[in-house]
Amino acid sequence: MTELTGGCLCGAIRWKTTGDPLWQAHCHCTSCRRATASPFTSFIGMRKTDVTWTGTLATFASSPGVSRGFCGTCGTQVHFESDRWPEETHLYAASLDNPALYRPTAHVNWAEHVDWADLHDGLPKYPSMGGLSPPDPDAP
Numbered sequence: 001m002t003e004l005t006g007g008c009l010c011g012a013i014r015w016k017t018t019g020d021p022l023w024q025a026h027c028h029c030t031s032c033r034r035a036t037a038s039p040f041t042s043f044i045g046m047r048k049t050d051v052t053w054t055g056t057l058a059t060f061a062s063s064p065g066v067s068r069g070f071c072g073t074c075g076t077q078v079h080f081e082s083d084r085w086p087e088e089t090h091l092y093a094a095s096l097d098n099p100a101l102y103r104p105t106a107h108v109n110w111a112e113h114v115d116w117a118d119l120h121d122g123l124p125k126y127p128s129m130g131g132l133s134p135p136d137p138d139a140p
């Protein structure tokens, strides 16, 4: 088990993990694209009980039952939570102190990806949520 640490740009929000990630994947959904102002974002799925927080998160409900946590001072996105996965928090991997520790295994919501994010990393590309759907046979 590797302890992962991360935080926001200004340092007011910090997080630390104490258990292994449940999954690690890139999300290409429209909501993530707009929330992060990036072509896609990369998540570390964790049990809520395995993450310790420092600082006070601001939150935004980007969809019903969804909460995106961010730093109210610098605006950095740090987590995603949904009623769909009530036991989980999804950390934004780009907030890792050491991004080299990230180990993605798939792309999810590939059906919503932007064409100018032309990715050839060999990972499976699932049209919706990874593991819940077969890979998209038309994905490059």
Ligand SMILES: [Zn+2]
Residues within 6 Å of the ligand: 008, 009, 010, 011, 012, 013, 071, 072, 073, 074, 075, 076
């Ligand atoms: Zn901050």
Ligand SMILES: [Zn+2]
Residues within 6 Å of the ligand: 027, 028, 029, 030, 031, 032, 033, 109
């Ligand atoms: Zn997403």
